[in-house]
Amino acid sequence: MNHTDAKATLRQLLDSRYVGVLATSKEDWPYANLVAFAVPDNIYEMIFATPRQSRKYENLAANPKVSMLMDDRSNNIEDLRDAVAATAIGTAVEAAGSERERCLVIYAARHPHLDDFARSASTAVFRITVEKYVMVSRFQNVVEIAP
């Protein structure tokens, strides 16, 4: 995969996945869970929403550093050859005011059925500023994509 292909592959992966694995941490305990995410044209921005009572919200309040794993594995042997996985590494900040509205529009465009959930008063909308993606293809080939 050359460099141009790498970016195209990443974009394709981001556009094809609805859900990723978000990793947060608090007091040295890592914590991973599934979240619905959305990525606008700028791939270095990711949006997700979470209830303010959730453990991940609690973790994010303590430590905004996150990573998010997205992949297209099928849980078959073919994954060794065909699956692509990308890990985004960045910092999550809760969006407020007009920024929250901007994020909600991006999020609703991707997950219209989650619009009510995202707009709920008890839901926090987060924006991750991605420092870099680490993308793995063909089991062992790794590229880093960063602004």
Place this chain on the structure above:
Amino acid sequence: MNDSFLMALSDLQDHHRPWAGGKAAALARIAGLGMNISPGLVITTDGYDRYMKNSGLREKIFFELGRKDFKDMRWEEIWDVALRIRSHFLKTPLPAPLQQEIRLAVDKMFGSAPVVVRSTAPDEDAAASSFAGLHESYVNVVGTEEIIDRIRMVWASLWSDRALLYRRELNLDVTASAMAVLVQRLLFSRSSGVLFTRSPNDEGQMVIEAVYGQNQGLVDGTVEPDRWFINKLSSEILSHHPPAARPHMIMPVPGGAALGPIDPALAVIPPLASSDIKQLWELGLRLEKDFGGPQDIEWTIADDALHVMQARPITTGSTGGADDQRSWYISLHRSFDNLKALRQRIEQVHIPAMKEAASMLAASDVEQFHDQDLADALSERQVVFDKWNKIYRDEFIPFAHGMRLFGQVYNDLLTPENPYEFMDLLKGADLESLRRNRMLAQLADILRNDPALAAALETGKMPPADSKFAKDFNGLAQSYEILFSLAGDGQAGKRELFRFLGNMSRQAAPSKTANGLANRKSPKDLEAAYMEKFPVDRRTLAAELLDIGRASYRLRDDDNIHLGRIEAQLMRAGKAARQRMAGKFGIDPAALETRALALALTNPDYVPPENTHAPAEPLREASRDVRTRQLSGQPASPGIATGPARVIKNSEGLFGVQAGDVLVCDAVDPNITFVIPMTVGIVERRGGMLIHGAIIAREYGIPCVTGIPDAIDRIPSGAVVTVDGYLGLVTVNT
């Protein structure tokens, strides 16, 4: 499929073909027509699938094939993949229940009778794609356990390099391949042969080829057959072409079949009587009618009856396209005898002739020639180089198969955990390139002990003519002139080499011990273990095989050095011509090829073509926000090393290599391996265990990863990289 995965040939129907394969299905149909076939048992593709699934082999094969896009693999890499897959088969016994079922069926049908174990692949023998000769078969196998072992080896041959290459050629999905196996009672043949129901030259004729004994001798070309042309309509014999003599026949011997002498009384009589020919003619007509087209039929006469061994459609246009490729793939596998002859020619004819050609050319003082003579010398040198380059491709490269042949024999016999263990048994020969590197190391030593001389050379001075350094340096120049051609013109080139030697002298040799070599067995132990696997009366053959493997290993490297010596003389004449051309044209004479140079030298009005060099490839614009972190290739020499990447795009950068660098290059030629002792790791675009870079890396115990297609574009020069020669990974430290 509802039937068992074990079926008697006599129970097969046409609709079983997808599971039983073309060969078995055709034989069952022939038996149904009332003709003789040898009784047999088919282990269908369902049996193969059960083996694959229950043993975990499917995943292993997928993993081997999935490392890299199959389309991007060079044949050396495919051979490596095939070697590793075969090794998995060798190490993976059939699951016990499967083994038990086959054991019962084999026992019941054959008891202790000798059998033939053959492939019958579903896509084999189809009209459009003939796999004939690509898969293995085993003759004269006795005993249930032995038969089960051979069944596994026939399954393994589905993944041989030849079969893989051929499937790629035909665009078949290799991962979807499956194989059935046919076990048949061995027929002790009086005569055997092939019948083509349509002559390639005349549709109205049939062709019969026949030999005494088993048909393997005819099929692989060892025994020259009698040939008859028959009128297809009347059965009249149009012509009979006996061979020059009939000295040999193939006959069953314990564990196989071998060439043996023919009874002299028989040797004077053709292997077929006219009544046999009539019978074959009838058989041909009948099968052609039933199968609906011309047939290629293997037959044998045993127990006084004509038996059909195999029938398949004659592939239309069998001289074209994929079939030609198939013969090339088959030709990659040279026989032992062929390799022995090739070695003799290379060692006793070609290499002495190359040495002589190089020293004759070296003796002429081309720099002093008149223009016309220099032009003639240039053209002559080009012809000489082209000739040897062709011989290199046609004979030297195929001889590399000696290593492969030895590797397969070694792995089949010893089933080592590491399928490349055999390479440790081959290395250690005194390669030309290692001799050259020792000369360089000795020169560097002189500089290390003589700082004054080192400092003088550093400032551009020449060494005193009568010094040991100057004498040794001249010795190096005479033996390995290509080094000087690579380094540059005249004095400047010498200074480049002095600088390189200075670098060598300042650096302690990199440590070559920490690369996991401690656990490896000594070549002596390996050799003893290998020899012990042969019965005493076969040990001469074992030693010969090892000898061929070693010669192949050594010559693969040395050949290039010899060719390099001739190339150096071509480059030398080119250099002399270019010096005279300088300033003559508005273009750089460096851009002129031999022919243009020769013309320009002798014709004052010559106008060179605009640019005789191929345009440089446009640099791929690297995306600034994407960086390579890790690349996956093939592990080619074990160990782990970290160092700055020295990315070599052409020979110019070679002399700048510093101790501790990781060499990243397109292809390592033995003429440039003088830099290897300075490096801690090697990354190469070309893939495979048998390429020069991998061989030299193992000689020095330097980790090496090969088969990374765009290594020189993806790895930035100077970036610190880690070469993992165990896993075949290159990581760019970020």
